[in-house]
Amino acid sequence: MYYFLRLTRALDERAHVLQQQNKVVGGLFSNQGQEAISIGSAFALEKRDYVAPMIRNIGTVLVRGHSARDIMTQYLAKATSPTRGRDNSQHFGDVERTGVVAYISMLGTMVPVMAGMALGARLKGEDRVALTYIGDGATSTGDFYEGLCLASVQKLALVVIIENNQYAYSTPTSKQSLLENLSDKAKAFGIPGITGDGNDVLEVYRLAKRCIEDARAGGGPQILELKTFRMRGHAPHDNQAYVPKGLIEAWRKKDPIGRFEAVLGFGEAEKAEVGARVAAVVEDAVKFAEESPLPDGKEALQGVFEDDSIVPFTPWWRRDA
Amino acid sequence: MPELTFLDAISRGLWEEMEADPTVFLMGEDIGAYGGAFKVTKGFLEKFGPGRVIETTLSEEGFVGAAIGAAYTGLRPVVEFQFIDFIACAFDMIVNVAGTSRYRWGKGVPVTFRGPWGAGGRAGPFHSRSIEMWFAHSPGLKVVAPATPSDAKGLLKACIRDNDPCIFLEHKHLYRRIKEEVADGSPAIPLGRARVVRPGEDLTIVTYGMMLHRTMEAVAALEGRSIEVLDLRTIYPLDRAAVVESVKKTGKVMTVTEDTRTGSIAGEIAAVLCEEAFEHLDGPVVRVTSPDVPIPFAPTLEDAVLPSVKDIAGAADRLLRY
Numbered sequence: 001m002y003y004f005l006r007l008t009r010a011l012d013e014r015a016h017v018l019q020q021q022n023k024v025v026g027g028l029f030s031n032q033g034q035e036a037i038s039i040g041s042a043f044a045l046e047k048r049d050y051v052a053p054m055i056r057n058i059g060t061v062l063v064r065g066h067s068a069r070d071i072m073t074q075y076l077a078k079a080t081s082p083t084r085g086r087d088n089s090q091h092f093g094d095v096e097r098t099g100v101v102a103y104i105s106m107l108g109t110m111v112p113v114m115a116g117m118a119l120g121a122r123l124k125g126e127d128r129v130a131l132t133y134i135g136d137g138a139t140s141t142g143d144f145y146e147g148l149c150l151a152s153v154q155k156l157a158l159v160v161i162i163e164n165n166q167y168a169y170s171t172p173t174s175k176q177s178l179l180e181n182l183s184d185k186a187k188a189f190g191i192p193g194i195t196g197d198g199n200d201v202l203e204v205y206r207l208a209k210r211c212i213e214d215a216r217a218g219g220g221p222q223i224l225e226l227k228t229f230r231m232r233g234h235a236p237h238d239n240q241a242y243v244p245k246g247l248i249e250a251w252r253k254k255d256p257i258g259r260f261e262a263v264l265g266f267g268e269a270e271k272a273e274v275g276a277r278v279a280a281v282v283e284d285a286v287k288f289a290e291e292s293p294l295p296d297g298k299e300a301l302q303g304v305f306e307d308d309s310i311v312p313f314t315p316w317w318r319r320d321a
Numbered sequence: 322m323p324e325l326t327f328l329d330a331i332s333r334g335l336w337e338e339m340e341a342d343p344t345v346f347l348m349g350e351d352i353g354a355y356g357g358a359f360k361v362t363k364g365f366l367e368k369f370g371p372g373r374v375i376e377t378t379l380s381e382e383g384f385v386g387a388a389i390g391a392a393y394t395g396l397r398p399v400v401e402f403q404f405i406d407f408i409a410c411a412f413d414m415i416v417n418v419a420g421t422s423r424y425r426w427g428k429g430v431p432v433t434f435r436g437p438w439g440a441g442g443r444a445g446p447f448h449s450r451s452i453e454m455w456f457a458h459s460p461g462l463k464v465v466a467p468a469t470p471s472d473a474k475g476l477l478k479a480c481i482r483d484n485d486p487c488i489f490l491e492h493k494h495l496y497r498r499i500k501e502e503v504a505d506g507s508p509a510i511p512l513g514r515a516r517v518v519r520p521g522e523d524l525t526i527v528t529y530g531m532m533l534h535r536t537m538e539a540v541a542a543l544e545g546r547s548i549e550v551l552d553l554r555t556i557y558p559l560d561r562a563a564v565v566e567s568v569k570k571t572g573k574v575m576t577v578t579e580d581t582r583t584g585s586i587a588g589e590i591a592a593v594l595c596e597e598a599f600e601h602l603d604g605p606v607v608r609v610t611s612p613d614v615p616i617p618f619a620p621t622l623e624d625a626v627l628p629s630v631k632d633i634a635g636a637a638d639r640l641l642r643y
Binding site (some may be wrong): 024036050052066079082083086087091092093095101102105106111112113114116117118119120121126130142145146147150151153266282303304305306308311315316 | 346360372373375378381382383384385386387388389390392393395396398401412414417418420422423424425426427428429445460462463483484485513558561597598
């Protein structure tokens with residue numbers, strides 16, 4: 001767990017350097033300060049389970065078996081990336097190998113989709129659990145309600161982790177909901193809902209494990225709200241001027257890595273040993289990504305349908321006269 | 322060979338696919354004991370059980386998303402919309418999640434979205450819409466619109482077996498009005514191919530859905546004229562070659578759609594012909610469509626909007642004389 005916390009943080013920091021150098025294509029969505037939620041919950045899943053990580057859940061995909069190279073090549077939109085440059089950052093997956101489902105930008109959509117994966121597993125007689133994350137903001141979407149509505153009456157093995165980082169872009173949670181705890185939304189569906197400390201990786205693991213195993217045992221969908229804080233802006237262009245003074249500093253004291261180091265009793269030597277391992281993995285990933293080519297423009301026409309001949313593009317003006 | 326209504330043919334097609342492939346299952350509102358709003362799935366719950374006939378909550382975006390998720394696990398869901406108009410509620414899930422999935426991350430979505438479609442039933446603005454171009458315009462989706470019982474059965478089978486998301490439109494005005502002999506166990510009909518309903522030399526009429534039947538009535542009224550009628554059957558992928566070939570022969574073309582004018586497939590066909598068969602055209606590419614208005618409720622208003630047999634015959638006659 002500690003290794004993955006450090007790896008996730010190091011990748012994020014390195015990606016920001018690449019972004020400063022104009023090497024990252026498109027946005028970069030930091031997960032700093034939120035790593036414990038991804039990693040604690042991913043450790044609580046079984047290998048056969050399904051998970052749909054949000055854009056900030058880099059830790060989840062690393063724990064599930066995707067590599068640092070996958071992360072870096074995605075940021076740089078390279079041909080060697082999992083989506084071969086089709087989609088950005090943490091929008092990739094591999095159902096068969098890692099159980100990871102690619103998220104899309106319309107937030108909330110994965111709640112119904114993952115309910116369907118739990119349904120599919122049940123129809124096939126498999127005891128797999130489907131887990132997804134949703135931000136505080138996206139608990140305002142219709143998808144959140146529609147997905148949980150269906151999942152609750154069907155008693156599907158679905159776990160929804162509300163990763164409450166207190167801001168949806170610039171909008172504070174108080175402008176999304178009057179509830180103190182977003183897990184209270186569980187009452188609308190007649191399902192269990194609990195709230196915990198998202199910056200304590202062991203608490204995340206413990207609560208996620210409980211939800212996952214309750215869902216697996218036939219208890220139906222579970223909502224787990226984990227409170228944390230988004231330590232950087234929505235993306236690098238956002239300086240977070242809207243966050244009240246002192247709040248970021250207060251949350252920095254609750255940093256999940258430092259807290260876990262205290263629990264583990266790690267001294268400088270242990271931290272440095274893991275740091276060196278992490279640095280080697282990150283440098284390998286950056287080197288691989290930087291040396292990889294961008295995808296060939298011709299590939300843009302491929303893969304819309306199983307049958308590529310459906311999308312011909314030989315317009316009149318490109319033909320021989 | 323049993324004589325089947327349009328509705329029975331769809332029902333039989335579904336039934337045969339469910340018998341043949343255990344990964345096919347149904348989702349939708351009221352499709353279980355009630356048999357669906359139009360009774361397409363009557364008797365399915367008893368035959369296939371609640372594991373394969375899943376009655377959903379009233380949440381289109383929710384159950385469409387769940388169908389996509391189930392497809393990710395290797396199943397082939399067939400989703401019924403009570404009226405196809407309600408597919409609007411699930412638009413995001415279909416165009417953004419399902420339509421782009423294979424392209425984004427290589428994961429195909431073998432889901433069939435089906436439901437009663439089209440106007441003529443005095444059902445008003447929210448139970449009569451032509452929704453085909455919303456999805457034909459959105460990459461990654463196939464849109465299928467049969468006009469006869471045998472095509473409905475065969476094309477539905479092809480949609481269910483297809484590894485990409487398909488939207489299957491069932492014209493509800495045809496459900497119980499037309500009959501045809503359709504063999505048990507009849508094969509799937511390939512998607513993306515138009516059908517020459519009758520051959521002709523002087524004019525091509527391209528149409529689909531209920532308008533095929535009005536077109537055939539109009540052609541009958543224009544006795545003695547050599548008119549070729551093409552039923553598109555699939556809106557996307559459009560059978561460009563069939564349209565171009567026909568027009569090369571006749572030199573004149575008219576499209577008939579129930580869909581509203583701006584952005585209907587009629588415009589795309591006109592554009593294709595301008596690029597691919599410009600030198601073969603002996604007249605304007607004429608569109609007979611509904612005007613850009615919602616489908617109104619009162620019989621007099623609805624009749625004023627939809628292309629009538631008289632409209633079609635009049636337009637064809639004028640184009641023939643051009």
